[in-house]
Amino acid sequence: MTTRLRTPLGKIEGLGSAKSGTQHFWRQRVTAVALVPLAIWFVASALAYVGAEQGAVATYFSEPVNAVPMLLFILAATYHMSLGVQTIIEDYVHKEGQKIAALILNQFVCWAVGAASAFALVKMALAGH
Amino acid sequence: MADAPKSPGPSGRRSGRPLSPHLQIYRWPITMAASITHRATGMALATGTLFLAWWLMAAASGPDAYALFARAAANPIGEVIIFGFLWALSFHLLNGVRHLAWDTGYGFKVKTAKLTAALVYAGSVVLAAAAFILGLMVRGGLGT
Numbered sequence: 018m019t020t021r022l023r024t025p026l027g028k029i030e031g032l033g034s035a036k037s038g039t040q041h042f043w044r045q046r047v048t049a050v051a052l053v054p055l056a057i058w059f060v061a062s063a064l065a066y067v068g069a070e071q072g073a074v075a076t077y078f079s080e081p082v083n084a085v086p087m088l089l090f091i092l093a094a095t096y097h098m099s100l101g102v103q104t105i106i107e108d109y110v111h112k113e114g115q116k117i118a119a120l121i122l123n124q125f126v127c128w129a130v131g132a133a134s135a136f137a138l139v140k141m142a143l144a145g146h
Numbered sequence: 147m148a149d150a151p152k153s154p155g156p157s158g159r160r161s162g163r164p165l166s167p168h169l170q171i172y173r174w175p176i177t178m179a180a181s182i183t184h185r186a187t188g189m190a191l192a193t194g195t196l197f198l199a200w201w202l203m204a205a206a207s208g209p210d211a212y213a214l215f216a217r218a219a220a221n222p223i224g225e226v227i228i229f230g231f232l233w234a235l236s237f238h239l240l241n242g243v244r245h246l247a248w249d250t251g252y253g254f255k256v257k258t259a260k261l262t263a264a265l266v267y268a269g270s271v272v273l274a275a276a277a278f279i280l281g282l283m284v285r286g287g288l289g290t
Contacts, residue, residue: 046249049242056239060232060277063201068220068285071212074205091198098192105185127192133199137206 041100048097055090062087075141084142088135095131099123180263184241187234194231220285228281233274240266240273 032038062083066074078084102123110116172178204215218224244262247253253262 046246049246053239053243056235060235064277064281064284066284067281068216071205071209074212078202078205094195094198098188098195101188102192105189130195130199134195134202137199137202140206141202 041103045097045100048093048100051089051093052097055086055093058086059090075144078138078141079144081142084138087138091131091134091138095127095134099127102127175260176263176267177259180241180244180266183237183267184245187238187241190230190234191238194227194234197227197231229274229278232277233270236273236277237266237270240269 030038062077066077078087103120106116106119106123110119201215204211219228244253244266247262253259
């Protein structure tokens, strides 16, 4: 007979030993699905403004119809990349101290890139061209 | 001398015990190459978002800041980075869709997986080249 070591609460929560269940996996997928149309839209937008003046780009992002998808692209992309880089770090960095330092650095870089991009975008969106 | 550490084996490991064949031994199946490329392009894109942030910050800052970004982007090194970004994005996007298909249970047959891997490689080069050429045409005056 097998001894059941899982408590009823643990079984019901379904979070496993890492305490986060399928959250990482699921969020990676949801952002991936979102990024398919958003990335295509972003490349099309960026291509249309190759060689354009600063004013033209700022005007483009002052339109809500452009600012909103761009904000969604930034948020989904930085979140998706934080999850992906986290997995790579966990796979290849084995020394505990280095791993924790790398994981923290990953969070800092992703938040910095996301905040800088989002701030710039909001500034253009609210400038009122 | 019995207690002296054993000399490293051919693999460089101290124990000297044999290892099972590893990366350098196997001929790379295309599915394995695609998997590794997916990770590599993911890392490249993560780095590329720094340039995305630069582009947006420059556009929000004013004409001088934007001119600096535009000059860097039009530089041959900038163009190589942009092409690399476009290819990495194309590959990661196409292969990402391949992963999503797997998540729903499709495309696991060896033959199918090999075919879709090859299609992703070919498609990513075509997409990136098309986007890059389109960008050059827009810069040349198509969009104005």
